[in-house]
Amino acid sequence: MPEPDYLGSRRPRLVLYLPHRPKGLAQLVHAPDARALVAANSNHWRKIVTLLAKIACPDADGWRRFRDGDLFRYTGLCFAPALVNTGSWHWIGGKDNLQRFTALLHNARPLANSPDVSIDPDRRLLLTPYPDYRQLSNALVSRIRSSLASHGFYND
Template sequence: MKMLNDNSSAPESIRHYFGATTAKIIFYLPSAPTIPKNWHPANEQAIEQLIHANGNHWRKIMVIISKLVCKEFSDWRKVQPSLFQQSSAAHIPLAIVIVNESFEQADDLALDPNILHIICGKNTFSRFSFENIVLDQNLSLNDKQAIQYHHPVFLTPYLDYRQFPNALIALLRPMLHHNTPGFKM
C-alpha cells in the first residue's frame, strides 16, 4: 500500500490485512487505499483518517461495510468509526484484505466455515482459484446487481452505491447476521 509522507519501502509498513484479528467477516478488495503515516487500524480515528487520505471512494466503501455489519441498521453511522476495533457488540468483527496483482497468497484462501468471505467484484474474484467452490446460489435485484454465493463465500458487486445499493444491502444483511453467532438481527 502506498504510504503518505513515507519514502521507505520497509515491509513492516505494508499491510494487506487490517481489522479484527478474530474476524467473522472478511471483505476482499482489489486495490489498496493510501495509508496515512503512523496509521494504525485499532486507532479510534482510523476510519476517519483512511477516508481523509483517500476521499469519497473509500468513504463509500466504509459506509457499505458499516451498513452490512452493524447489528442495528439504523446505527451504521455510530458503528462506522469502530469498524476496525478488535471487538464490539454493535457490529460483526470484520477485516479487509487487499488482493491485488502482487498479493501472493490469493490462491491460498483458507475457507474457515466460521468466517464469511465477501469477495467484492469479479475482478477480485478472478484473483482466486477455488477448486471445490461453486457459487450456485443467488440473491439479486436484477442482472447487474446480484450476489452469488455458496456458504461461506459470497461474490458481491464492488462496494459502490451504483453497483451495491441499499436494496441489495438489505438482501445480504440477514444472511450475514444469521450466519454469525451472537449477531442475530
C-alpha cells in the same frame, strides 16, 4: 518494505477482499480507524467503509456509529487474493477481484432477484459487485443483510 495485506480485527466477523490498498495503510495497520482511512483517501474509500458498515453492523439502523467507532473491531480489509483463516465470513467485492482467487472453490448461489450477489453459507462466502453505491443500492444491501441473517451472521 512491502505494503501490508490486511487491516482490521484479528478475529473479524466479516473480511472484505479488495484488489487495491488505500493510502497510508502502513500507518493504519497499527491503529485501524475508518475516519482516518477516509481522511487519508478519497470519497471512494468513504463509500467502501460505509457499505462494509451497513452490511456488518448488527443493528441496521446503527451503521453510522458502527462505521465511525467499531468497524475495525469487528471487520477487516484484505488485499491479498487468498482467504484469511479467521473463521469469519468472507466478502469478495467485484467480478475482476474474484478472478484473482484462482484456487477458491465454492458453491455460491445467487440471491433471489439479485443475480449479481451470491452466497455460499458453508464456506461463509459472499460474492457481490464492487462495493460502490451504484452497484450496491440500499435495497440490495437490505437483501444481503436478510440473507446473511438467515445464515446466522448476526448471531455469531
